[in-house]
Amino acid sequence: MWLLLPLVTVALMLGLLWYSGEKDAEALAARGAREAVERKFSPLDPGSWTQAGGTGRWFGEGVESVMTWKHNPWRRERVHVGKRLRELRDSTDPADQAEYRRLKKLGSEWQERLLERYPELALPKDKEVPEEKNAFLKLMALFKEIDGTRGGSSPLPLDELRGQGHLLDTRAAQDIVTKNRQMIDQLREIGLMTGHSSNGYDPGHQRPNPYNLLGGAELLLLDARLAAAQGDTAHALETIRATRGLADHLTGVATAGTLEGCLVGAMQQQIRMYLMESILPSLPADGIDLAEWEAAAGLGVARPPDYAGMQRGDWNAM
Structure with missing residues (x-):
């Protein structure tokens, strides 16, 4: 008799499959003919389990x-992580501020002891770049200015630009670029600089919102899209280089962490989207030097980032 058990099991499975198939066929044939019925939770209906909270x-x-x-x-x-410390830091209560300073002091002392024991955790000495030529420091200062004017919690871009810059009609895009021309020119100038170093920058202090990178890139790419549509290929190409330059400034310093690395990856996706959907299609087919655009956007084979170095940057920014 026990030899029949596998056969009975298979027969039951086939029967269930046939029955479920019949129900699906009926549902497809009658789709739209009946009002939708709210599915209630039932332990016998696995499809309803997601309704249970x-x-x-x-x-x-x-x-x-x-x-x-x-x-x-x-x-x-x-x-x-760090929620309570941020609440103390942002509080206007003198008692909270005193507690914040006390905890920061304890943390700094603990970090110093750890660095004595594990010197490999210390940030490496960054290259020497004069302050007036240091694109990283200028970018951090600009991001901090953006945070101050937008309340410290709302990074660029503007709400009407968020997530759809490459899809905006030309008139709307032109209005946004005109309104933000000063910001675009500042970002473009910094992006085209070649020197960057984290010397003189303390990542342990309240750093500016790094998500401003994506908003700034969106504005630059929108400007490049309009320039390409108007036939100014040189301006569009240089603006793409500037956008890529912002990424290099943010991740090319010793203090760069995993967040900065992830943001640059997202920004690369922005660049690809604009190039493929907005910029290249607007250029004359016989006048596109794809190798030049690929080099400007940094779309070639890239060396994997130093993940251990990014982890070290995160640890020193705590």
């Missing part, structure tokens, strides 16, 4: 989603 996210996000699930009796809020 979003449990489907658990498989993708892990234990953090389980712990923040509103129906979890042991629920706790998601805590981000």
